[in-house]
Amino acid sequence: MYKLIDGKGIASQIKEEIRNDVSLIRQSGARAPRLAAILVGSDGASETYVAHKVKACSEVGIESTLLRFPDTIGEERLLAEIGRLNIDKDVDGFIVQLPLPPHISEDAVVSAVSPDKDVDGFHPENVGRMVLGMPSFISATPFGILELLKRYDISVSGKRCVVIGRSNIVGRPLSILLSKKGVDATVTLLHSRSDNLKGIASEADILIAAIGSPSFVTSDMVKEGAVVIDVGTTRVKSDTTKSGWRLAGDVDFESVAPLCSYITPVPGGVGPMTIVSLLMNTVEAARRLTGQIAGSSV
Numbered sequence: 001m002y003k004l005i006d007g008k009g010i011a012s013q014i015k016e017e018i019r020n021d022v023s024l025i026r027q028s029g030a031r032a033p034r035l036a037a038i039l040v041g042s043d044g045a046s047e048t049y050v051a052h053k054v055k056a057c058s059e060v061g062i063e064s065t066l067l068r069f070p071d072t073i074g075e076e077r078l079l080a081e082i083g084r085l086n087i088d089k090d091v092d093g094f095i096v097q098l099p100l101p102p103h104i105s106e107d108a109v110v111s112a113v114s115p116d117k118d119v120d121g122f123h124p125e126n127v128g129r130m131v132l133g134m135p136s137f138i139s140a141t142p143f144g145i146l147e148l149l150k151r152y153d154i155s156v157s158g159k160r161c162v163v164i165g166r167s168n169i170v171g172r173p174l175s176i177l178l179s180k181k182g183v184d185a186t187v188t189l190l191h192s193r194s195d196n197l198k199g200i201a202s203e204a205d206i207l208i209a210a211i212g213s214p215s216f217v218t219s220d221m222v223k224e225g226a227v228v229i230d231v232g233t234t235r236v237k238s239d240t241t242k243s244g245w246r247l248a249g250d251v252d253f254e255s256v257a258p259l260c261s262y263i264t265p266v267p268g269g270v271g272p273m274t275i276v277s278l279l280m281n282t283v284e285a286a287r288r289l290t291g292q293i294a295g296s297s298v
């Protein structure tokens with residue numbers, strides 16, 4: 001019988017820990033940490049993610065500021081806002097919610113954020129430091145997945161980990177973190193051009209699906225006893241929810257779960273961990289800026 005990995009429950013525990021960390025910061029005489037979030041346009045999924053991030057901040061005592069701009073905002077103007085946040089002493093860390101409208105270069109935006117305030121861990125300097133194993137902000141979803149495995153005592157050392165999906169936000173950084181010294185997994189990164197995707201996936205001890213394609217992973221891709229981590233959060237139409245949509249994972253849960261030793265649900269698996277990782281990074285940014293304990297996140 002498989003065990004369900006309760007990301008929501010673990011995220012609640014971590015929020016409690018963050019609440020304590022924030023209290024300690026405040027007891028030291030410093031102001032509360034502050035996260036700012038820039039949201040451009042009104043994409044439904046981005047609206048929801050940012051709302052969750054703002055709510056999570058308030059639950060742990062982190063202050064937050066939401067800056068909204070229409071999707072007609074020019075790149076120059078957005079870069080100017082980023083420049084302003086970079087020097088705002090009251091903001092410890094900030095994020096620019098992706099995706100951005102096509103007329104704005106995500107590369108330019110990500111590179112404009114000060115690496116010291118880049119709590120998403122997307123800036124090339126933080127990505128480079130992460131690759132080299134130096135202290136850095138680690139992007140929230142890979143960080144959350146590693147924390148989830150750690151807290152469930154699921155060892156990845158020496159294990160065959162297969163990551164499906166090579167996005168800059170999840171698949172690629174995760175593949176690097178899993179192969180780091182001290183984490184020590186044997187990692188294969190699969191993508192849309194991979195030959196024999198099924199054959200390789202079905203050799204995985206730990207299979208991580210991050211492609212954004214509902215029910216992509218079926219039972220014929222999963223080895224008996226595997227740990228399966230589902231990063232997918234695609235909105236699909238639903239007749240049974242008030243909103244008219246539901247979140248669909250990348251894994252066909254019904255057919256895959258019976259084969260697994262552990263599996264994450266969608267929702268309630270990786271998603272809540274992504275949010276707490278951002279909170280952890282924000283507290284770390286606040287500590288660094290106030291001169292308290294600096295250190296690596298992973």
Ligand code: GUN
Binds near residue numbers: 095096097098
């Ligand atoms: N879009 C999807 N995931 C993320 C994330 O973790 N951070 C930001 N800024 N945008 C996203």
